[in-house]
Each structure stands twice: as C-alpha cells, then as structure tokens.
Amino acid sequence: MDTVTIKKRLEFHTQRLDNLYVAYNKLLSGGVKSYRLDDRELTRLDLGKLSDEIKDAEEKVDELTALLNGQSARKAFSVIPRDW
Template identity: 60%
Template structure:
C-alpha cells in the first residue's frame, strides 16, 4: 500500500486530468469548437464516448484515493449467488 504522500500526488494527478477531460467534454458538447486538444491529443465530437468513459474512470479513481486519505479501505468486490429454495 502506498503512503499518504504518494496518495496525495496521485489524487492531484487525477483531479487535474478530470478537470481537463470535463473541459474538453463540455466544449465539444456545447458545440463551441469542432476539435479540442489536450496536451498532444486531438479530440473531436466522435470521441465523446471514449471521453465519457475516461471521465467516469477518473471519477472512480478520485473517489478511491479520497477514501484512502480518509482512512477507509478500498471497496472490495463480492458476488451474490441467488438460490432457489
């Protein structure tokens, strides 16, 4: 498990990535621009689906890292097996 300084660094990275992704998404959806550039990546309206997926991934990472900073453990996956008695 990473120490708190590493968690804070990762959290800052994902927050800045989230801000860039949401800015690109809103600019493309509003129709203000035909293409948007993030660092060396060129995005168009055709990339909205993948951009939305990346935003959801960033939100999930931010939630996990803030939970780690608050002292909570990451969520564990579990399965439910329905039974017919």
C-alpha cells in the first residue's frame, strides 16, 4: 500500500474509533438510554458488542500506524510444542 492510502485509511479508522468512544462513554455514563451511531440505535445492552468494535478499531489503527512508520503490520511468531 502506498502512503496516501494508508493515511486515508488511518484517518477513517481514527474517526470511527473516536465515534465509538463517544457512544460507549455516553451509554456507560447513563446520560442517555440509547445512542444513534450512523444508522444504528445502540442501548446499554449493546455495550459488549460496542466494546468488541472498539477493540477491533484500536487494532486496525495500531496496524495502520505501524505501516505508516515503516514497520510490519503485524508481528507474528509461532510456538512449536515439543514433548521431550
């Protein structure tokens, strides 16, 4: 991927993450009974799903930031169990 594409994707996912944070905090504080995020209506019952979406968005932002800084997108390693 080129730098321009990475920057656009990073900007998009950062904005998405900010919106998810706002929705989560509004629902968690109890100030609202429901919160509208784009075309979805979220309630306190959706906090678990929203938390998972936040985690995914954070991972995507971290991955794109690493790509932008010239690092590999993911650091993978393997473990080979051995029975001696």
